[in-house]
Amino acid sequence: MAIETYYPFQECEPKWRQAWAERGLFRAGVGDGRPKAYVLEQFPYPSGKLHMGHVRVYTIGDALARFRRMQGYDVLHPMGFDAFGLPAENAAIKHGAQPGEWTERCIDQMREQFTRLGCSYDWDREVVTCRDDYYRWNQWIFIKMWERGLAERRKAAVNWCPKCNTVLANEQVINGRCWRHEDTDVEVRQLDQWFLKITDYAEELLGDLDAKLAAWPNLVTAQQRNWIGRSEGAEVVFRVKESGEPLPIFTTRPDTLFGVTFMSIAPEHPKIMEWIAGKPNEAEVKEFISRVVHEGRESRTDEAAEKVGMPLGVSAVNPVNDEEIPIYVANFVLMEYGTGAIMAVPAHDQRDFEFARKYGIPIRVVIQPQGQTLDPAAMEAAYVEPGVMTQSAQFDGAASEQAKGAITRWLAGRGKGEPTVQYRLRDWLISRQRFWGTPIPFVFCADCGLGPVPIDELPVKLPKKAEFGGEGNPLASVREWVNVTCHKCGGPARRETDTMDTFFDSSWYYLRYCDAHNDRLPFAKEAAAAWMPVGIYVGGKEHAILHLLYSRFFTKVLRDLGLIELDEPFARLLCQGMVLSEGEDPRTGEVKMFKMSKSVGNVIDPGELMDTHGADVARLFILFASPPDKDLEWSETGVEGMARFVNRIWRATQNNLETLRAGVAAGAEVEPGAVEREADRELLRRIHETTRRVTVDLAEREQFNTAIAACMELLNALNDYPLREGDPLGSRLAALAMTRLALLLAPFAPHLAEEVWSQLGREGLAAEQPWPRWDAAALKVETVEIALQVNGKVRARLQVGVEEAEASVRERALAEPGVQNFIDGKQVRKVIYVRHKLVNVVAT
């Protein structure tokens, strides 16, 4: 009989995908009372092509979903497309197509690739954000937010990317540059824009990180904590000497108030122009401000940038001691944070210190380090640590940490200040001057002003066609779309042409999956309650702030709108690492591991990989090569090694097909009590041990690499097992091992699992089998090998009975020649006994 040496994945894989589809195995919520589980991966932008990073996330998610399904859960494992956004619009400009047509083509291609990878999605629930049956609910939610005062249009200094031709959210500005255009500095413009008041939720977003997201990676919660940036301090009301008007500042160091020797305010501060109008220094100050502002935010906010300023010729009065101090305009003060004005304490703040030295402003020490005395003239840097209060009137001698509260209370008692909390988090700017997004459903009427489109007129659909490539937002040039009649007065009105940030779309899509076809609401409350929260969410850490923070915000808003009863959307979060491969740095020529990218020339195409080795080898390799949260180093030889593993399984099946089938026919279940021979017991123990390890790795640890390693060990054990002709128990055992291996591999290599399952003559599909259980009785051994140590070093080993008494083990251990040699001539001080592990003899 000719034996097939290679697993014929080309024939097997499509066959099993069809079988799954026909059985409808992946449909969720078919109402049979099984417990529910929600496994979700971040949906992709439909570029048209899966890259290796996609393969990694979706393989991880699919393995978890398949596992839970076999465990008996009713699993919701959906997929969709984050389909609005600039690339489609750029493609439209480049190829002369409409963004919608281009996007739908890409979606078809990607859906095909997902299927080819063997992903077990419930496609009935597909969500595509650029279709009006989805984005109408964006508009609906937006209007509900507006009604609650959570969405508003206002004039503000906003970030503008000249390449995207649109504004950006704060979260989309990285080091002063556009998140999509690393080479493009963001400009600041004063514009009327739509904001979502995420700052209203700052405290809850922060608090729930600790209270409810203990199962999230530290990396993500820490980044969110930083981003929200809560600072406790005090608002202190200084007064302008000349006019008496209040000039509040925010500080986290009220303990240093007596050391204030000047004040700095932001160049954009609205008071400046009032103060200098008609003064001799007016031209000079204006020139300075103009220079600083034009210098650009990027260089101005660089910490290394020189601190420069200019006195305004106006003084402030310090509320703690009525001292008059000069007010400077300074380049490093930000208008957006606090009040745009800061009290300056050169002795205890490094920036103020540098500034004071540069402009000859006095430095007054008000906090002394324990047991030392600082001399302002000799200081080389500000002293920023806590210490003992000095030169601070009645607070002298107190610990500075205590004085913070004391001084704040003193101020509050006199109406000169109060404790406050500042956040770094800014409101979310969500309007974009682009075509390919959800139209913001508002209308401007010259008489009635700004108003929402009535709910029953939603969706406001994008026009089917627009002209791309011209100036500005293409939407604005579609006259018949823009010009409408006001629903209040019937007069002429104009649609808002801004569209929503695509992060709006992705902030609630996971809820839509719960009830994807609802045409009355975004989703029914009961449907969301049935599935939410997402049990495990798999995705990249690049969304640690953006998408994950916005989604948390939306969940809380939707809760407050009464749509759900849920505080946090994602119970667990798994952030997978990047896929790297060897490449050559285009600049330095250095050869090392890089993230796959065209510029480095180290991209591996998943399509080609699946052509060569099949989907299962791709899946297995990507899960095996590295733990999921670490970066993965691509290795062609590693992939080949995985193909060898798959072929070994195949051969182990084919070489003994008759025997294995006979074993299956005879009932491939073997009770632990029924085995006598050592080799049989060993194989049975291995089967159960592997079951245990794979189950624990999947259920509790999300460690696929060790789970697959365990499967490899089981195969090795089976290959070493002396399977003989005419040994019914042996053939049943081997059949059990092989069928078990198929089931344990089913989450990782689903096609292969089906093929082995069916080759061995088992009924049904592997994917619908219950997840195997392990039997503790089969894990039992009669003897274990323990280590014998002398002074902590292993000197011998000993086989001991599992039930053997401690005294007996101690006695035999001491009698071992390997131990005796090392305690000879020494005195035994102590003998440590650890059951089933070791005996350690302490001798000197």
Added chain:
RNA sequence: GCCGGGAUGGCGGAAUUGGCAGACGCAAGGGACUUAAAAUCCCUGGCCUUCGGGCGUGCGGGUUCGAGUCCCGCUCCCGGUACCA
């Protein structure tokens, strides 16, 4: 600077609660089969060694009978973030 993560053979990585470091795989060397190669199968392998043993998880200390694992102090690497008052 601050926050988070890491450092284990030639390489990717294991070690689940403080208990035999290096599972599993890759690469390597040797052998079998073959006219030959590929494929496959078998064997070897942390380093050093005077073959007794010694040394080994980034470095230096500590706790412990025992430390990759816990504590203190460093170094380096990766990621995030930063004139945030």
